[in-house]
Amino acid sequence: MSGVRPGRFIAFEGGEGAGKSTQITRLAARFRAAGEAVVVTREPGGTPGAEEIRALFVQGETGRWTVETDVLLVTAARADHVARLIRPALEAGQTVLCDRFIHSTLAYQGHGKGVSLETLKQLHAFATGDLWPDLVLWLDAPVELGLSRSTKRAARQEAETPQEQRFEALGIAYHEKVRAGFATLSAEDPRMVRIDATAPLDCVEAAIAAVVPLRGPAGA
DSSP: TOOOOOEEEEOOOOOOOOSSHHHHHHHHHHHHTEEEEEOOOOOOSSSSSHHHHHHHHHHTTTTTSSSSHHHHHHHHHHHHHHHIIIHHHHTTTEEEEESSSSSHHIIIIITTTTOHHHHHHHHHHHHHHHHOEEEEEEEOOHHHHHHHHHHHHHHHHHHSSSOOOOTTGGGGHHHHHHHHHHHHHHHTTHHHHEEEESHHHHHHHHHHHHSSOOSSSSTT
């Protein structure tokens, strides 16, 4: 589309309870205050079809699906999400802030559950046209701290929403593999920036602001 500034795609990654949703909300507010068009979304989810798949993916018992089914569910949700929301927003010159994307799949199903990273990347390429974020903010916190935060959040939300604790219930050893996976991915991928998620919220926000420049309104 001629004359439209290219959009930018920023993914927030991290383990359970890392504070991604809080910091996405803060960054989106900062961008909007500067006049920037922002789309905030999440994975799995973001579109009506992908949200239906999310319910299958994150609710229920830990053994509800095989790992192969997990991979196919999250990939199917991502295909719809990219086609119907993310790519159109980027083509319109908007900034997309996404709570999880491909690096979560690589960490959770790859490093955490042993699925070949190459297989995951091939499925991702097929499902999305090989769309990767421009920047990945990895909010890193110790596993026990993150799970404690996530459990408290779920208790507050229990009366309002169905439990989405399927992955939290997999236990500390699994989540340690996931955290180590994010560390490995970060060391290999220059798009990833580690953010210390144990710091106070305002400090985390400042650390993110230091690596994510404002762009302001298109054409400004």
